[in-house]
Amino acid sequence: MFKIASLNGLSIGLKISIGLITSKVIAIFVGPSGLALVGNFKNFVASTETIATLGFQNGIVKYVAENEYDEVKLKKTLSTLFFSITIVAICLSIILFFFADFWSATIFGNDFHYNTVFKAFAIALPWYANSVLLISIINGLGKSKKVIIITIIGNLIGLCVSLVMVVNFQILGALLGIIITPSLLFFVAIYFLNEDLKFFEYIKWSDCDFMILKNLTSFSLMALVSAVFGPLVYLKIRTLAIAKVGIENAGFWVTIEMISNYYLLFIGTILTVYFLPKLVKSSSNPETKTIFWDYFKSIVPIFIVGLTLVYFLRFFIIKLLFTKAFLPVSDLFIWQLLGDVFRSIALILGYNLVAKKLTFHFIIFEILSLSIMYVLSSILLPIFGIEGILMAHCGTYFTYMVILLIYFRKSIF
Secondary structure (H helix, E strand, O other): OHHHHHHHHHHHHHHHHHHHHHHHHHHHHHHHHHHHHHHHHHHHHHHHHHHHOOOOHHHHHHHHHHOOOOHHHHHHHHHHHHHHHHHHHHHHHHHHHHOHHHHHHHHHOOOOOOHHHHHHHHHHHHHHHHHHHHHHHHHHOOOHHHHHHHHHHHHHHHHHHHHHHHHHHHHHHHHHHHHHHHHHHHHHHHHHHOOOOOHHHOOOHHHOOOHHHHHOHHHHHHHHHHHHHHHHHHHHHHHHHHHHHOHHHHHHHHHHHHHHHHHHHHHHHHHHHHHHHHHHHOOOHHHHHHHHHHHHHHHHHHHHHHHHHHHHOHHHHHHHHOOHHHHHHHHHHHHHHHHHHHHHHHHHHHHHHHHOOOHHHHHHHHHHHHHHHHHHHHHHHHHHOOHHHHHHHHHHHHHHHHHHHHHOHHHHO
């Protein structure tokens, strides 16, 4: 298990190291309030990217892998995906560019004017969306090493771009850095893809077969619900937090989320690389039960030990990643870490929904959990301040875990 998971070890280690450096620079130059704006824009970019790619990432990998040796079907698949994603991305770019003032006011509020960022995002989006397509194709061709190399190059480009932009343009630079790197990754991905497959020789409008899009619908629905509604709900909560407790306190919540994302990289990689393929292949409750308990007994205890260390080292971690101005974040750790324990247990159950293509149930559970998060945040924020959102995070994942444990009880017990 760990041997397979370690294939991505170099990439993850580098990503975390670069993340530490970037976080430190952003913390120094933009502070907690700037970090809140960066968090809002990241959520918006994540939602827009998923809409632009129609949520097809997992489906692209599946269908490219299935049709790798059938040139006719592969041409139809690639042509359909390329033209569909490009057309959607261009339409979104037009909306972003000509309504930049509206998006700036919606995402950042009327006190901040960053319409330039949305115009730049409009120009970058088609390249951004197609870089996702190309990397998914490479992954579908089974070139995992190339995917890792592209990811490493992307992280290094991201570091250079972020440092230059943040140091010179502060908050504006941090926002522009979020969209520039993925766009540049298109050129890296096309270079590596062309070594195995001359991409543009496979792209013809006459080869488009839009029945392929119908086959990708279930993947699209699951991806769009989690990647669009999730960030939008968190964006709404962050906007509410800025209005209720101020932009600096909202920045503290973004800070604890950033720390959480670093350690969740490890568990996410193990689930994607090792457990998801096994869940896809499992065809009976006893098989699924073995996989679940393999995860519960080997990964979850190690994760809990790691989070315990994070809690006791929280002051050191804050000073290392950020600055002394972020020390109030230390009061938020207990709720975030406890919620992430429940989240780690629920994650493999959520992955099983994807593995078994239980689209309807996945969407219902996802919407339910996001609704709980929003309602609890709205109730607890006025009472406990920014800590109330972390309490809501804990309560949401506890509820989500319990629901999935009940739903998969026959496969677990």
